[in-house]
Amino acid sequence: METMAREQLGELQSARLIQQVRRAYRQVPFYREQMQKLGLLPEEVRSIDDLCKLPFITKQDMRDNYPYGLFAVPLAEIVRLHASSGTTGKHTVVGYTSRDLGIWSEVMARTLTAAGASKQSFIQVAYGYGLFTGGLGAHYGAEAIGASVIPASSGNTQRQIMLMKDFGTTMLACTPSYALFIAETMHEMGIDPQELSLTAGVFGAEPWSQKMRLEIEKALSIKAFDIYGLSEIIGPGVASECSCQNGLHVNEDHFYPEIIDPLTGQSLPYGEKGELVLTTLTKEGMPMLRYRTRDLTILHSEPCACGRTLVRMSKVLGRSDDMLIIRGVNVFPSQVESVLLGLGETSPHYQLLVDRIDNLDNLTVLVEMTENMFSDEIRRLEVLEHKIEAELASALSVSAKVRLVSPKTIERSEGKAKRVIDKRNI
Numbered sequence: 367m368e369t370m371a372r373e374q375l376g377e378l379q380s381a382r383l384i385q386q387v388r389r390a391y392r393q394v395p396f397y398r399e400q401m402q403k404l405g406l407l408p409e410e411v412r413s414i415d416d417l418c419k420l421p422f423i424t425k426q427d428m429r430d431n432y433p434y435g436l437f438a439v440p441l442a443e444i445v446r447l448h449a450s451s452g453t454t455g456k457h458t459v460v461g462y463t464s465r466d467l468g469i470w471s472e473v474m475a476r477t478l479t480a481a482g483a484s485k486q487s488f489i490q491v492a493y494g495y496g497l498f499t500g501g502l503g504a505h506y507g508a509e510a511i512g513a514s515v516i517p518a519s520s521g522n523t524q525r526q527i528m529l530m531k532d533f534g535t536t537m538l539a540c541t542p543s544y545a546l547f548i549a550e551t552m553h554e555m556g557i558d559p560q561e562l563s564l565t566a567g568v569f570g571a572e573p574w575s576q577k578m579r580l581e582i583e584k585a586l587s588i589k590a591f592d593i594y595g596l597s598e599i600i601g602p603g604v605a606s607e608c609s610c611q612n613g614l615h616v617n618e619d620h621f622y623p624e625i626i627d628p629l630t631g632q633s634l635p636y637g638e639k640g641e642l643v644l645t646t647l648t649k650e651g652m653p654m655l656r657y658r659t660r661d662l663t664i665l666h667s668e669p670c671a672c673g674r675t676l677v678r679m680s681k682v683l684g685r686s687d688d689m690l691i692i693r694g695v696n697v698f699p700s701q702v703e704s705v706l707l708g709l710g711e712t713s714p715h716y717q718l719l720v721d722r723i724d725n726l727d728n729l730t731v732l733v734e735m736t737e738n739m740f741s742d743e744i745r746r747l748e749v750l751e752h753k754i755e756a757e758l759a760s761a762l763s764v765s766a767k768v769r770l771v772s773p774k775t776i777e778r779s780e781g782k783a784k785r786v787i788d789k790r791n792i
């Protein structure tokens with residue numbers, strides 16, 4: 367599949383798309399209504415070239431159909447649920463059939479194999495296990511290869527290092543920022559990474575730069591590979607780097623990538639920067655037709671030296687919305703806003719400061735006090751800070767530090783408020 371001739375791949379994609387569109391039209395009221403609005407019948411999608419006739423689907427549509435409205439099979443056929451956080455605190459839910467899980471294992475097996483894994487590998491999965499797709503996605507991919515999986519999950523860094531050392535871990539799977547944190551802790555513990563069996567790592571779930579790659583490779587004495595995915599499509603396994611480390615090959619036999627102008631929605635050719643739109647070609651549980659990822663990237667169709675014919679996407683270059691990814695968790699400024707408005711004890715003026723300290727993302731929320739709070743005693747303000755912190759932690763699923771600031775100190779804007787100051791150099 368990964369080295370198929372482009373023409374043959376196009377035929378396969380067309381055949382799969384036709385099936386996918388018909389099924390979505392028949393089984394999912396949302397798709398049927400959207401297509402009817404455009405006066406489009408499923409029979410009019412005859413090849414992959416007709417994909418652009420279909421409307422887009424967005425995260426908002428997922429929220430509107432929460433939790434199971436976009437499923438295309440009876441609930442009894444769903445064998446796994448995952449979720450990611452959204453703007454309103456409500457998660458976006460995804461459902462997998464048993465066949466979907468098989469495809470997910472397959473694309474994750476490709477991802478790990480491209481990074482050098484084999485049956486002989488010991489793969490330590492330090493992504494979180496749970497509703498987040500990172501942990502279980504990597505886990506099943508590693509098992510599909512026949513590698514030995516070490517399901518460490520995230521956190522407990524000293525134990526991670528002990529496992530690496532004692533179990534002979536050869537490949538690490540986690541977020542890139544966590545990889546750097548592990549490297550630092552290792553250094554503090556006086557362990558030389560050269561003593562370990564670690565040779566490679568697959569890192570994703572947050573954007574990272576070439577500079578960070580070099581840092582990780584040096585600090586852990588490994589090759590660091592970028593992997594890409596999102597729960598809405600399947601989880602990790604949508605695209606991944608090969609040994610050339612020159613863009614991420616998209617598993618196009620299952621996920622069809624397009625690039626659009628985020629403002630006009632017009633399709634852009636290969637080589638141009640725009641928003642990535644993905645269509646699942648084989649997913650049964652929850653087909654996604656033209657999902658707007660909001661991730662900005664470029665698709666490259668030039669042949670790759672590794673022999674794979676699948677197109678490559680560049681590292682994610684940013685977002686077309688205001689979503690932040692903090693320690694692998696999606697955070698929207700509007701979530702912070704609804705917490706503050708819900709408490710109603712401060713002014714509604716706030717700002718998110720994001721920084722990477724000791725290789726870990728740190729979120730600080732500045733909240734303006736009202737004039738009458740300003741004269742309150744420090745003790746009372748501290749209590750309020752902690753109260754907001756607790757509310758935010760539960761709404762965002764990631765911890766944030768809250769700092770109350772004097773009235774009128776957060777810059778006012780005449781247009782769109784500047785809600786986020788991102789100081790991370792990624």
Ligand SMILES: [Zn+2]
Binds near residue numbers: 608673
């Ligand atoms: Zn390649």
